[in-house]
Amino acid sequence: MAKMGSRKHLKRFKSPRHWPIPPKESKWTVKPSPGPHSMENSLPLLIIVRDILRVADTSKEAKKIINRGEIFIDGRPRKDYKFPVGFMDVVEIPKTGETYRVGLGEKGALTLQPIKEEDKNxxxxxxxxxxxxxxxxxxxxxxxxxxxxxxxxxxxxxxxxxxxxxxxxxxxxSFKEGNLGLVTGGKHTGEIGTIKKITITRSSMPNTVIIETQDKKSFMTLKDYVFVIGEKEPLIQLGG
The missing domain is CATH 2.40.50.740 (Ribosomal protein S4, central domain)
Structure with missing residues (x-):
C-alpha cells in the first residue's frame, strides 16, 4: 500500500503551501500528473473541483464529474483528476456557465478569478x-x-x-519599460505596476526590473519574476 501511495498520492504535509487543503485532515492527497505545470506551480484538477469551486463534496464525486468531461481547461475537457492546472489557465464548467482564470493571491497562492464569457477564449x-x-x-x-x-x-x-x-x-x-507587469515570484508576488526600468547585466548577477505601483511606490524584483499583462491597461482581470 505504501508503494502505491507514493506513486498516486502525496502526503498532505508535503504538498505545496498554496494548496487549499487542511494538512491534518487526512494523510494523503492527490499527486498531480506530469504535465504543463510543475507541482510547485499548479493545482491538481480534483482539488480545484472539490476544495476551491466546491462543486463536489468528496473525492469520489469530483472524480465522477471530471471523468464525465464536465470540466474544461483552456477550452478542452480534461478527464484526468490529477491534471495540473496553473497560472493563467482558463477553467470552465459549461454545464453551469461558470468560467475562471487562474491568478495569484497572497504569498503566491493560486486563485480562481471569475471572468466574463467573452474572456474565456x-x-x-x-x-x-x-x-x-x-x-x-x-x-x-x-x-x-x-x-x-x-x-x-x-x-x-x-x-x-x-x-x-x-x-x-x-x-x-512586449517586455519593455512603460508596460504593465505582474510579479509572479519573491516577496512582491501578486503586485501589479508599471515597468520603470529594466537592468540587463553582463555577468552572473541576475537581471532586475523596477516596478512602480499605482500609488507611486517603487520596488526592485527579478526580471524572471515579471509577467507583462498589458500596456496602459491590463488585458485580463486578476485578483479580487
Whole structure:
C-alpha cells in the first residue's frame, strides 16, 4: 500500500503551501500528473473541483464529474483528476456557465478569478525560451508548457495572447519599460505596476526590473519574476 501511495498520492504535509487543503485532515492527497505545470506551480484538477469551486463534496464525486468531461481547461475537457492546472489557465464548467482564470493571491497562492464569457477564449502565455529551427522558423517555449512555432520575431519575456483552444496568436505584449507587469515570484508576488526600468547585466548577477505601483511606490524584483499583462491597461482581470 505504501508503494502505491507514493506513486498516486502525496502526503498532505508535503504538498505545496498554496494548496487549499487542511494538512491534518487526512494523510494523503492527490499527486498531480506530469504535465504543463510543475507541482510547485499548479493545482491538481480534483482539488480545484472539490476544495476551491466546491462543486463536489468528496473525492469520489469530483472524480465522477471530471471523468464525465464536465470540466474544461483552456477550452478542452480534461478527464484526468490529477491534471495540473496553473497560472493563467482558463477553467470552465459549461454545464453551469461558470468560467475562471487562474491568478495569484497572497504569498503566491493560486486563485480562481471569475471572468466574463467573452474572456474565456484567450489566455496570456509568457515566452520563457526560444529556439531557431531549420528553415528559419522559431519555436517559442511558453510558461504553461506549450511550444509554438512562429515566423514573427518575439523576445524572451514577451507575452503572447493565445486564442484557445485553437492556439492561434492573436496579439502580443512586449517586455519593455512603460508596460504593465505582474510579479509572479519573491516577496512582491501578486503586485501589479508599471515597468520603470529594466537592468540587463553582463555577468552572473541576475537581471532586475523596477516596478512602480499605482500609488507611486517603487520596488526592485527579478526580471524572471515579471509577467507583462498589458500596456496602459491590463488585458485580463486578476485578483479580487
Amino acid at each position: 484567450f489566455k496570456l502565455c509568457k515566452i520563457i525560451k526560444k529556439t531557431t529551427l531549420k528553415g528559419g522558423k522559431t519555436q517559442l517555449n511558453l510558461h504553461d508548457g506549450r511550444n509554438h512555432t512562429v515566423d514573427e520575431n518575439f523576445k524572451v519575456g514577451d507575452v503572447i495572447k493565445l486564442k484557445i483552444p485553437q492556439q492561434e496568436i492573436i496579439d502580443s505584449i
